[in-house]
Amino acid sequence: MRDFDFIRPATISDAIAAAAGPGSAYLAGGTNLLDLMKGGITSPERIVDITRLPELNRIETLDDGGLRIGALVRNADLAHDPAFAKAYPAVAEALLSGASAQLRNAATVGGNLLQRTRCSYFYDTASACNRREPGSGCSALGGENRLHAILGWSDACIATHPSDFCVPLVALDTVVEIEGKEGRRHVTLEEFHRLPGDTPQRETMLEPGELIVAVRLPAEAASFAAHARYLKVRERTSYAFAVVSAAAALVVDRGKIRGARLALGGVAAKPWRARSAEAALLGADADEASFVRAADAALADASPSGDNAFKIELARRIVVRALMAAKAGTPERMPALPASPFSSIPGVRHDA
Amino acid sequence: MTTLPISLTVNGYRHELEVDTRVTLLDLLRERLELSGTKKGCDRGQCGACTVLVDGKRINSCLALAVSHDGAEVLTIEGVAHGEELHPVQAAFIAHDGFQCGFCTPGQIMSTLGLIAEGQAGDDPERIREGLSGNICRCAAYGGIVEAVLEARQHLAGTGRRTAA
Numbered sequence: 001m002r003d004f005d006f007i008r009p010a011t012i013s014d015a016i017a018a019a020a021g022p023g024s025a026y027l028a029g030g031t032n033l034l035d036l037m038k039g040g041i042t043s044p045e046r047i048v049d050i051t052r053l054p055e056l057n058r059i060e061t062l063d064d065g066g067l068r069i070g071a072l073v074r075n076a077d078l079a080h081d082p083a084f085a086k087a088y089p090a091v092a093e094a095l096l097s098g099a100s101a102q103l104r105n106a107a108t109v110g111g112n113l114l115q116r117t118r119c120s121y122f123y124d125t126a127s128a129c130n131r132r133e134p135g136s137g138c139s140a141l142g143g144e145n146r147l148h149a150i151l152g153w154s155d156a157c158i159a160t161h162p163s164d165f166c167v168p169l170v171a172l173d174t175v176v177e178i179e180g181k182e183g184r185r186h187v188t189l190e191e192f193h194r195l196p197g198d199t200p201q202r203e204t205m206l207e208p209g210e211l212i213v214a215v216r217l218p219a220e221a222a223s224f225a226a227h228a229r230y231l232k233v234r235e236r237t238s239y240a241f242a243v244v245s246a247a248a249a250l251v252v253d254r255g256k257i258r259g260a261r262l263a264l265g266g267v268a269a270k271p272w273r274a275r276s277a278e279a280a281l282l283g284a285d286a287d288e289a290s291f292v293r294a295a296d297a298a299l300a301d302a303s304p305s306g307d308n309a310f311k312i313e314l315a316r317r318i319v320v321r322a323l324m325a326a327k328a329g330t331p332e333r334m335p336a337l338p339a340s341p342f343s344s345i346p347g348v349r350h351d352a
Numbered sequence: 353m354t355t356l357p358i359s360l361t362v363n364g365y366r367h368e369l370e371v372d373t374r375v376t377l378l379d380l381l382r383e384r385l386e387l388s389g390t391k392k393g394c395d396r397g398q399c400g401a402c403t404v405l406v407d408g409k410r411i412n413s414c415l416a417l418a419v420s421h422d423g424a425e426v427l428t429i430e431g432v433a434h435g436e437e438l439h440p441v442q443a444a445f446i447a448h449d450g451f452q453c454g455f456c457t458p459g460q461i462m463s464t465l466g467l468i469a470e471g472q473a474g475d476d477p478e479r480i481r482e483g484l485s486g487n488i489c490r491c492a493a494y495g496g497i498v499e500a501v502l503e504a505r506q507h508l509a510g511t512g513r514r515t516a517a
Contacts, residue, residue, distance in 0.1 A: 003354055006373040006419050027420060034376070034415045035396050047373070049420050076409075080472065100486020101466065103397060105409045106416070238485035336478040 001037050008049045012056070012179055012213065019048045020181065020209045026050050028072055029106040031099075032115045040125050041116075041132060056110075056213060059084065065219030068177070071110030071212045075165070076101065078109065088221060089330045090168040090228035090247050097232050097339035098164040100239050110212035113166060113176065113192065114204065117159035117269070118241055120144065130156045131200040145306030147243060150299075150315065152268040157200030158305035159269055161193060164339070166271035168230055168247035171263035172221035180210035189215070193270030200269070224249035224261060229325040231318055232265070232339040242266035244315045245339065248322035252286045262298060262323070267315055274298035277319070286327050288320065295319035358422040362387065363431025371418050378402045378413035381428060389429035389458045393488075400487035403459040403466070404428050410466030412486075429458035432465070441465060441504040450500035452491035463487045464501050468508060475502060 009015040019026060023045035027033060036042040050056065056072035059081060067087070069078060075095050078084055085092035099107065121127040121139040128137035140148055140158050148158040166189065174189040187205050194202055206212070232245035244266045251259030260281035264272040277298035284290040295316040302312045321341060335343045354373045359366065362385060371380060378395070381387045381404070393401030395414045402414040405427040432439045441464050444450070451457040463484055473479035480501050481494070489497065 001374045004373055005354055006356055006417075008422075027417065030417055030420065031397055031412070031415045034417065038396065047417075049417075051420055076470075080470075100400065101470070101483055102400060102403055102410050102412045102463065102486045103415075105466075106411045238482050336476055337482055 001040075002043045002045075004044055005046045006049065007046060008052055010052070012053055012211065015048055015050050015053065016179060016181060016209060016211055018046070019211070021046065022208070024048055024209065026211060028108040028111045029074070030111075031103050031107045032111065036116060039123055041123060050211070062216070065222075067217045067221075068214050069109050069217070070214050071108060073109050074105060075099070075107045075109070075112065076104040079104065085334065087225050088168070088172070088217060088228070089225060089334075090230045090249055090326075091165065091172070091217075093334065093338045094164040094168050094230040094232075094245075094247060096334060097230065097245075109165075109215060112163055113189070113212060113215070114206075115162060116203070118162045119148070119159035122159060131159060131196070131203070134199070134201045141306065143306070146308045146310075147241075147266070148305045148308055149268050150302040150304060150308060150311050151264075151272055152195040152270065153305045154196045154198065154200070156198055157196035157269065159196070159200070160266050161268065161270050162241045162266075163271060164230065164232060164242060164245060164265060166193075167245055167263045167265035168228070168249070169215065169217075170271040170273050171247045171249060171261040172224070173218050174221075175216045175218070176212055177214040177216060178206065178210050179213045180207060184213070186216075189271070190273050196269050203269075223251060224259065226330055227252055227326045228330055229322055230339045231322040231325060231341050233314060233318055233341055237337065237340065237342070244311055244318050246315070246318045246322040248319070248326040250281075250286065250323070250326045252327060255286055257281045257284050257286050257290065260294075262294065262319065264298065264315060264319070267302070267311065274319070276300065281323075288324065291320045291323040291327075292316075294323065356419050356422075358419055360418070360421065360423075361425045363426070363428060369418075373417070373419050375418045376414055377404070377406070377416040377418050377421055377426070380418040381413065381426070387428050387430050390462075391455055391458055393456070393459075398488070399456070399459075400463060401456050401459040403462040403487065405462060405466060408469065410463050427462070427465075429461060432461065439465075440507045441468070441500070444500040444504040444507070445497070448496045448500040448503065449493065450496040451489070451493050456487060456489045456491075460484070460487050460489065460497055464504065467501070468505050473505075475505065477502065 025044035079095035127139035228249040234240035249261040262274040277294040391401035393399035
């Protein structure tokens with residue numbers, strides 16, 4: 001690992017000033033950054049440790065009924081906050097389906113948004129990767145790519161965004177609060193992550209030196225609390241990234257869908273909001289036929305980027321199953337295996 | 353090489369150290385403080401062998417920069433027993449054959465201490481398995497580990513009640 005300067009600012013403005021120069025990186029939980037530094041994928045010259053900024057550590061209810069979550073709140077603390085888990089159960093379930101208990105104790109809200117893809121060619125510095133080294137090519141194209149993107153990919157990059165947390169967040173219209181030299185600004189999470197296009201190295205809307213200070217859930221996000229689930233297919237039961245995942249949230253009134261939110265994980269370089277599927281659900285009967293139509297709409301533009309055509313059908317099925325689970329209702333208690341499709345869901349076929 | 357002074361309390365002993373900014377908490381424990389009970393398995397946060405408690409919470413010490421934990425209280429496997437008397441979690445791992453080669457065991461035990469303190473799993477074997485999924489055992493002693501955790505948790509809960517009464 002290359003030598004670096006280590007700065008521990010006392011205020012947000014000091015942090016932003018310290019990180020203004022090129023080669024700077026913010027350190028929070030460090031669970032992804034240290035991994036990247038050990039592998040030589042990232043080599044910052046200056047680390048700005050933001051873990052001692054108390055104003056980033058709060059969860060606050062806003063005057064408009066929304067919720068503001070500080071960027072430094074640890075994943076475990078947020079998921080186990082009883083009021084939070086009750087109001088936003090799919091978000092808590094997604095958090096608890098990600099990583100391990102040790103990592104969730106360290107990893108933060110802001111860091112989760114900014115974690116890098118787990119594409120193995122991005123991690124292997126001997127491979128070509130346009131995301132790591134612009135213009136070098138993409139070894140994943142034609143390589144081992146069965147877990148790569150099926151939506152929004154380009155010939156420059158077929159990597160996926162690995163976050164679980166971001167999937168229900170994007171479904172619930174989360175807004176990212178960003179501070180930089182020019183002051184504070186807000187970007188929707190849906191806009192925050194970029195699709196690769198010709199510039200996969202530009203992963204988010206953050207400008208150099210900018211800092212995520214919080215994310216905000218609008219008041220409406222809590223209206224789905226009774227019918228909100230996150231489901232995640234993994235290659236082992238626990239402690240694995242999603243092959244495909246879905247967050248589904250419904251408002252159901254006398255059998256009709258009055259509100260619908262749907263997003264997919266593991267399918268694209270960003271958490272994938274399925275707005276066409278939401279439009280298909282609004283006003284429809286809350287039944288399997290409607291959910292199948294919504295799944296078809298959600299995957300209408302999908303195409304394999306390699307040996308991963310199976311993910312398109314898998315994503316359709318996980319969408320249907322997540323919507324069935326959401327319709328059945330949020331469980332009273334967090335399932336023993338959060339987000340596992342192998343937990344029984346009342347009224348859902350085992351082979352769905 | 354850039355170094356910084358830090359203060360760290362490990363197993364109740366306070367240390368004032370000048371450390372290379374690049375050193376992980378894991379390497380500091382093993383190489384500087386000679387506490388080699390905490391194991392270096394994958395060194396990338398994937399196996400859990402390096403699990404320690406920092407300010408009461410279990411983390412992967414391989415993914416923690418020592419300089420970022422200035423002032424922290426760390427508990428490692430060396431600080432778990434009281435002299436010659438094993439902690440109930442340690443005793444239960446022995447009673448239930450919760451290991452074979454033993455390399456992952458310090459991490460399993462530290463993770464179990466974290467799990468029990470978190471209070472989420474109760475006596476549900478499925479929740480215990482999920483709660484310990486960040487600790488890989490390549491000898492696959494999982495059956496014994498879960499039995500050990502169940503017994504230790506019940507023992508500790510019982511002790512708590514007696515103390516309260």
